[in-house]
Each structure stands twice: as C-alpha cells, then as structure tokens.
C-alpha cells in the first residue's frame with residue numbers, strides 16, 4: 001500500500017537524522033501532508049507499525065494538512081489546488097485558468113518538516 005511505503009520512508013529518514021545528531025531517539029515527528037493525496041488514519045497506523053524497533057518507536061506523529069499546490073505555466077504562478085475539484089479524472093488543473101498544471105509536491109504528497117530528537 002502507498003501509505004505503508006511512505007511510513008517506512010519517514011521512519012528511515014527519522015532514523016538517519018537521529019543518528020547524524022547523535023540522539024537516542026525521536027520524540028516528535030512533524031509531517032506535512034498534501035490535502036487529498038492519502039488517508040491520514042492509514043498513514044498513522046502504518047507509521048505505528050513501521051516505527052517499532054526503530055529510533056522513532058516513542059515518537060508522536062503530528063500530521064499537518066496543507067493545500068496541495070500546483071504550478072501553472074499559463075499563469076506563471078504557484079497556486080493552491082481546489083481540493084473540492086474532482087482530481088481523479090486526470091492531471092490537476094489550474095484553479096484560475098483551467099489549464100493543466102504541474103503538482104508542486106512530489107508523488108508521495110508528504111514532506112518531513114521537523115523532528116524532535118532525544119539525546
């Protein structure tokens with residue numbers, strides 16, 4: 001599943017960060033989730049499974065939902081995507097002019113924002 005792969009990548013990224021800072025573990029992991037790209041509850045469950053036996057095992061997962069952004073070549077601007085529009089049919093469309101726009105986020109829709117490291 002999509003969310004499980006993302007959770008494993010997050011845990012691996014936290015692990016690398018904790019080790020590079022000489023910490024013993026992470027207490028809090030803040031992740032930005034692009035609206036509408038995945039199931040938050042599924043991601044939480046996947047994170048809880050993936051974090052076991054890792055430096056993230058005691059970490060609290062904080063999910064911050066942000067509007068997905070697209071870059072429109074026609075408008076030459078980055079714009080928040082209309083989350084109410086039906087995006088399942090194809091590529092995202094510019095909320096201003098309706099042209100096909102490029103998502104700013106990567107395919108996963110998840111960005112690791114900050115980690116609180118325990119020493």
Ligand SMILES: [Zn+2]
Pocket residue numbers: 072073074075076094095096097098099
């Ligand atoms: Zn546009």
